[in-house]
Amino acid sequence: MNLSTRSKVKTEFSMSSMTDLIFLLLIFFIITSTMVNPNAIKLLLPKGTIQTPAPKPISVAIDAETNVYVNNNKVTYESLPSAMQEVLKGKNPDEVTLALSADKSVPLEYVVKVMTVAQELKLRMVIKTGPK
Numbered sequence: 001m002n003l004s005t006r007s008k009v010k011t012e013f014s015m016s017s018m019t020d021l022i023f024l025l026l027i028f029f030i031i032t033s034t035m036v037n038p039n040a041i042k043l044l045l046p047k048g049t050i051q052t053p054a055p056k057p058i059s060v061a062i063d064a065e066t067n068v069y070v071n072n073n074k075v076t077y078e079s080l081p082s083a084m085q086e087v088l089k090g091k092n093p094d095e096v097t098l099a100l101s102a103d104k105s106v107p108l109e110y111v112v113k114v115m116t117v118a119q120e121l122k123l124r125m126v127i128k129t130g131p132k
Helices: 016-035 080-088 108-120
Strands: 057-062 068-070 073-075 097-102 124-127
Touching (some): 057 108, 068 080, 080 108
Antiparallel strands (some): 068 073
8 A cells, every 4th residue: 555645834934034135125224324424514605607626625614603614523713723723734734725615694704714714824725616
């Protein structure tokens, strides 16, 4: 008598492929979220047509609330000269250019304060504008 055995159906479900997929999605979102720059300073720049290349610029920005930033680090107007000297440390001042960006609504006195500090440090300066 030849009895055949039935093949048993597995009732188990493997979650390993699902967890791999979830970890891949998690890594993807972590990497893409770090690429977004949340420290960007929002400025409305005045319009201009002349473009001047600036080698090795130091970025100074003044936002609409008259806060001043040196290379995206917020500083006070009193500590601006020391912050700029800290950035200049180890660099030749003749090769460095100060790139100033100021919001349209910033009063001129704040721009002049930054220009005065740049003149005291004997830096060349360019003013950033938006496209016309």
